[in-house]
Amino acid sequence: MIVTKNWLNEWIDLSDVNIADLEKTFNAIGLEVDRSVTYTIPKKIIVGEVLECEKHPDADKLNVCKVDIGSSIRQIVCGAANVRAGIKVAVAVLGAKMPSGMDIKPVKLRGVDSEGMICSSSEIGLPDLEKGIMVLDESIGTLKLGRELSEYPSLNDSLIELELTANRGDCLSIRGVARDLSASYNRPIRDCKESEEEDRNMGIGRVLQLKSDESLDLSLRYRAIDFKSVELPLVVRLRLAMIEEKKSSELEDLLFYATYNTGVVLHAYNGSTFNVNADEKAVATIKTDEKNFPSVFGAKKASVVGVKQMKESKAEEEGLLFLEASYIAPDIISKKNHENRTEVGDIFYRTSRGSEPDLNLGLRYFLHLLESHSISKIYGGSLELHSPVDETIISISLSEINAMIGMDIEKKVVTQILKGLGFDLRQSQSDNFNISVPQYRHDISHKQDIVEEVVRLVGIDNIKSKAFVFSEKNRKSDDYSEYLRRKAFRHASADNGFYESVHFVFNERITLEKHGFTCIDQDKELLNPITNTFDTLRPTLLMGLLEAASRNVKFGRKQVKLFELGSVFSTQRDESLKLGFIQSGDLDSDTLLNAGKPASIGFEQFSQRISNVIGDFKLVAYESTHKLAHPYQCAQVIINGAVVGEMFKLHPDVANAFDLRDTMMCEIDFSALKSDLKVAKEYSKYQASFRDLSLVIHQDLKYSEIEKIIEAAKTQELIRFYPVDRYQDEAMGENVSLTLRFVLQSHSKTLEEEDITNAMDSILGACETELGLSLR
Amino acid sequence: MEEWYKAIEEASSVESLESIRVSVFGKKGILAAEFAKMKTAANEEKAKIAKDLNIHKGKMTSLLAERKMTLQTLELRARMEAEKIDVSLFSSRSEKGAVHPVMDTMDKIVDYFASMNFSVQTGPMIEDDFHNFEALNLPKYHPARDMQDTFYFKDEMLLRTHTSPVQIRTMLHTKPPIRMIAPGSVFRRDYDITHTPMFHQVEGLLVDKEGEVSFANLKYILEDFLKYMFGDIEVRFRPSFFPFTEPSAEVDISCVFCKGEGCRVCSKTGWLEVLGCGIVDPNVFKAVGYKDVSGYAFGLGVERFAMLIHQIGDLRSLFEGDVRLLEQFR
Missing domain, CATH: 3.50.40.10 (Phenylalanyl-trna Synthetase, Chain B, domain 3)
Incomplete structure (x- = not known):
């Protein structure tokens, strides 16, 4: 709603109110000021009258006018089509400085002298009215020849744009806004000008x-x-x-x-x-x-x-x-x-x-x-x-008003405010207000609406803040614990080199389907998506991460490490939380450590980094259901025997399509990442012994097979074993040498050489009989 | 004998000192040779020779030890000097990542209210009409509920447009008093330079006995909260309108960029709008079956807070996973 000060002045006397004060009042009473513009017409632009108007001898579109500017008569050449004798106009006289920066000086136009300019509305800084010059009339005030236009209030007005809230239809008019001001300034609203009702010849x-x-x-x-x-x-x-x-x-x-x-x-x-x-x-x-x-x-x-x-x-x-x-x-x-x-x-x-x-x-x-x-x-x-209207009557006591506001406001103040807003208080008794609401305030229907009127006209800034007193209570919720758990994993991810990214939950259905993802069932799909590229809810974080990585590479980054913890949606539109990671390009920054030539990210380093965030897991090769994964570098992530997600190298075709180099991705069901209570186990106080064993195995034999055999054959002294080296050369053909490190320790004594040999023999024996493996 | 003293004093390394020691104290060393001479010496001289030799032995032993320590110190010093590196080459180049500024801001907001004994509650993003609108005093024909602003699904479910439905859910399954906040993602069908179809909100709700909760209480906590978030700023309340609160207010802070002088960010007003709040409308309590209670509620956009705190100019950049922005928050 746009108002101007001069326009409001038709309905309420604002002659003593300056514009800054008016703006402050509007904001204070809940009519938010969005924009404010003051029109100021420069000096030396004055009222003139066109006495004569003749065609320019050498130019079709120009007119030569004699203009009375009060003090003298000047010859002015004017190009406007609507200039004619007898009209009163705005004349910029010699020495005037126009809003455009132009100075008015005596000039010759096609050989004819011109001393001044007859102006259009926009030339003097007012809004554009119509083609041609602005014709003045007495609606702006008495037109005295030679009078400065800057002296007319309706031409030098201040415009204020108010942002009205949806409930304030009563302020969608100049008079409505004036009515609200009348309550605030405590002064009356002016009556409407009457048309004459007599002498009507026909009904x-x-x-x-x-x-x-x-x-x-x-x-x-x-x-x-x-x-x-x-x-x-x-x-x-x-x-x-x-x-x-x-x-x-x-x-x-x-x-x-x-x-x-x-x-x-x-x-x-x-x-x-x-x-x-x-x-x-x-x-x-x-x-x-x-x-x-x-x-x-x-x-x-x-x-x-x-x-x-x-x-x-x-x-x-x-x-x-x-x-x-x-x-x-x-x-x-x-x-x-x-x-x-x-x-x-x-x-x-x-x-x-x-x-x-x-x-x-x-x-x-x-x-x-x-x-x-x-x-x-x-x-x-x-x-x-x-049609007759039911009267809205609201009863509220002064103490109810004061309790809701949290401050003691005097009865006479409340009375003045409500009366000023046009509310009828005739039925009120002692400290109880019986308020009849005018029909134009359809938004007022219960006690709190009345309190709101009092609050806004008293001014919220005049209400003194007061701390709320409450009873101690344990308010730790499961949701809060979950929030903290998310926060912990987000920080762990960041601490391990990944940047948190946040993406919209919207994705493009055809893109998702093209890459082998299953989207929300059609009958549960979005009805009014905002664009085609956001026409469904994501079933995975992977596409968002992939697109973000691709953008970063296009900006010239050689290494991108991102993660997101966010919601995804099943075909039935059930919401669940996933933790997704992507690392693309260089393994590390290019530094002295790698002579500026870092290797590309590989499965083993990526797996290590993810493990630093989410803890220990096992990887089992599997075939992914989507088409983003490299068929031979794709694994299910298993924690405590349960599948919690997948980790894979990006398929070379997909990497190509997204302009990415070697890229690793991982997506984990966040709910599967438990932060269980840790129980300390008893640990041996005797020294541990280490033994390495290099086995020659066929290159296709999975480590998980060997692991299984050793697990079955191990004695209680073997507390841990893990691969430390994998070696292959031409002489070995299709075989590789895999070195495992074994940690042996007893709870009751320092192990003798003999104990160690027995334990290792049992393992080696099993490898030989079960898998036909030999020592290197 | 004197030359050996000199040799010890002039020895230039621990090794040469060791060979001198062998030459002096070894089985074939000069001391042994001198002692051997005693066999042939006259008996009455033996005692004197032995005494002299023992004095020499003692002197040389301590001289050797002293010289050895000096040489060891010198050698260590030389070795360390050889190990000198240009440490300035190794100025930090962190491989750390960073949490997202919006999420980090959300964490800070949650921290404040958790420390003020507010409970944290969350709820589903996909909501129904009742929890998102109807129960919040937004009947179907309400002008504030423009179809254009809401994402609907084909089965009439919708993406929540605010986190207020979490408040409704909490009130429906808990008895008052309530003191809670609801952080989370919300969705509006709007996408331009200042709007994204998804953003984050934190909304708060306090409910207690009727007549207990006042506007003055609401002012207190929000003023305190905003000073915690933005530091030394002015806070201003303006009456406003929200269907679910009455009286309602919008809260401004003095511009953090120009300190209230007026700049581009605050549109020359010196003020920045950061919050909406109010006293809970009785229709909301009616919808959840609460009687004889009073309460306040407030809500804020987390992106706006993050942008003001970190002076980030472009809202959309927050959703692009652009490392050039994110790496600044390490």
């Missing part, structure tokens, strides 16, 4: 009849006008330009202007709209339409009340027209539109938030304007349809 009843058989919750009021063309005064055109509104005709402009001023919804119908039978009186029928909206019908539907006016029914030409003011409660119209969606016009924004119910106010304002700027004739009387 509306002679030309129009209203018909309605249904009981409809709305108010309508009609006037009849013999319309003659209207010329909008400069101040109206200027204000419409400031709020960036320009309708299709002057009449539409004037209707809009009256609505914007008063908040009353106004429409004008051409006289033929209601001609149902030729030669008979026009009939307007009010009934519900096919979608159950109350509507106005002539021969055809003319308008849907509070929703839109049909284009054909709009008054555009001179002659008989019917002016209609309407009100329908915002909750009724919003509900109807929700139940039965229909195409809505501009007016719906206003009606669904609450237009002004005082119909007469809008009609009187409009008619006064019309009569002042047109020779139109207005018929006497009006026709109306009006």
Whole structure:
């Protein structure tokens, strides 16, 4: 909602209020200031009158004018098409400095002297009005030749754009905003200018009849006008330009202007709209339409009340027209539109938030304007349809108000605030307020609404903060423990070199399916995705990580390490949490340590890094269900016998498509990462012995097979074993040498050489008999 | 004998000193040779020779030990000098990663409220109309509930537009008093320079007996919280409107960039809007079956906090996994 100070001043006296104070007041009472602009017309731009206007001898488009600027008469060459003798105009005289930076000096235009410039609105810093120069009229004040334009308040106005909340339909008009200010500044709101009601030669009843058989919750009021063309005064055109509104005709402009001023919804119908039978009186029928909206019908539907006016029914030409003011409660119209969606016009924004119910106010304002700027004739009387409204009464005590605010506010302050807002307090007794709410404040329905009005007009900044006193209680929740667990794993991931990335949970379905992922079932899919690339919810973190890695590489990074802890969704749309990792390109930064030539990331280093984050796991080769994985470097991650995720090298084709070098990825079910209570086991106090064993094995024999055999054959002295070297050369053919390190220790003694030999023999024996392996 | 003293004093290394020691004290050394001469000496001289030799032996032993220590010290010093490196070559080049600034900001917010004895609650991202709208005093025809802003699914479920449904869920399964926050991702159908279809919120709720919870209490905790997050700033409350609170307010802090002078970030106003809050609307309590209670609620966008705290200009950059941004938070 855009207001200007001068415009507001028509409804409330703000002459002693400066703009900074006005802005502060708006913010304090909950009408947030979004933007503020002050128009200032430079000095030496003054009122002048064009006395003579003749064509330039050497230029078709130029005119040579004699302009009276009060102190003298000057010759000014003007290129505007609308310049003519007899009009009053804005003249920039010699020495003026224009907002564009141009200085006005005597010049010769095609051989003719010109001393000054006749200005358009935009040339003097005002909004663009129309083609050509700005023609002045007395709507801005008395036009005295030679007077500085900077002395006219309506030309040097301050515009303030307010961001209204959805409940404040009552402030969608200049008068509505003024009404809120009147409570804040504690000063009255001015009355509307009256149009003369006497000497009407003919009453509306002679030309129009209203018909309605249904009981409809709305108010309508009609006037009849013999319309003659209207010329909008400069101040109206200027204000419409400031709020960036320009309708299709002057009449539409004037209707809009009256609505914007008063908040009353106004429409004008051409006289033929209601001609149902030729030669008979026009009939307007009010009934519900096919979608159950109350509507106005002539021969055809003319308008849907509070929703839109049909284009054909709009008054555009001179002659008989019917002016209609309407009100329908915002909750009724919003509900109807929700139940039965229909195409809505501009007016719906206003009606669904609450237009002004005082119909007469809008009609009187409009008619006064019309009569002042047109020779139109207005018929006497009006026709109306009006449904009674239930009065809203709210009872609240002063102590209830004070408890909710947390501060003692005096009764007289509360009374003054509520009265200022137009609330009726006549039924109130002692400390109990019985408040009758005006119809235009449909948003006020219970006690807390009243408290809100008091709070905003007292000013929240004037309420003293007070600590809440509460009883001690254990509020540690499972959700909080889970939150801390997430935090711990996120920090562990970061500490091990990965950057946390956050991606939208949206993904592209065809891309996911192309890479072998299964998406949400179609009947549970998103109904209104924002773009095609975000048309489903992700079943995996992998695509987001992959795309992010690819972007980073395109920015020139040689090494990308990212992780994400985020939600993914199953085909049934069940949400679960995954922890995903990607490392692409260089193993480490290029430093002295690697002579600036780091190796590429490999499975073994990646596995080690992931293990540093999530703890010990076993890897088992498997075939992934999606198509991102390298078929021979893909493993299930197993913790305590349960599959918790997968780890793989990115398939070379996919890597290529994403412009990536060697890339490793891993995705873990976060719920499978337990942080169980640790129980300390008893440990041996005797020295441990180490023995290495190099076995010659076929290159395809999996370590997990050997592991299984050793596990089965081991004696109790063997507490741990692990691979430490894998070697292959040409002489070995398809065999490799695998060195295992064995840690032997006893709980009862320091192991003798003999004990160690026995333990190792048992292992070697098993390897020989079960797998046919020999020592190297 | 004197020359040996000189030799010890001039020995240049531990090794040469050792060979001198052998020459002097060894089985074939000069001392042994001198002692051997005693056999042929007259008996009355033997005692004197022995005495002299023993004095020499003692002197030389201590001289050797002293010289050895000196040489060892010198050698250690020389070895260490040879091990000299240019430490400036090894200025830190951390291989550490970093947590995301938005997530880190969320952690800080959660830390504050956890320390103020708020419980942390979470809930599903996919919600139904009741928990996301209806119970929050947003009936179907409410103008604040624009279809355009919400992601719907074909079966009428939706992606939550705020974390408020978590408050509804908590109230439905717990009795008052309640003192909770709900951190999490939320979704709005909006994507431009200042909006992303997903972002993060933390919302808070306090419920106690009727007449106990006041607007003044709400002011207290939010002022304290904002000073914890942003340091020495001014806090301003402006009346506003939210369907689920009444009275409602928006909370501004003095601009952290220009200290309230007015700059581009605060649109020359000197103030930055950071929070929405209010006294819980009675219709919300009615929807969850609470009677005779009062409460306050507040909500904030985590991205906005992170952007203000870390002076990050582009909202969308937070969702791109761009290491150029992320590595600054190591």
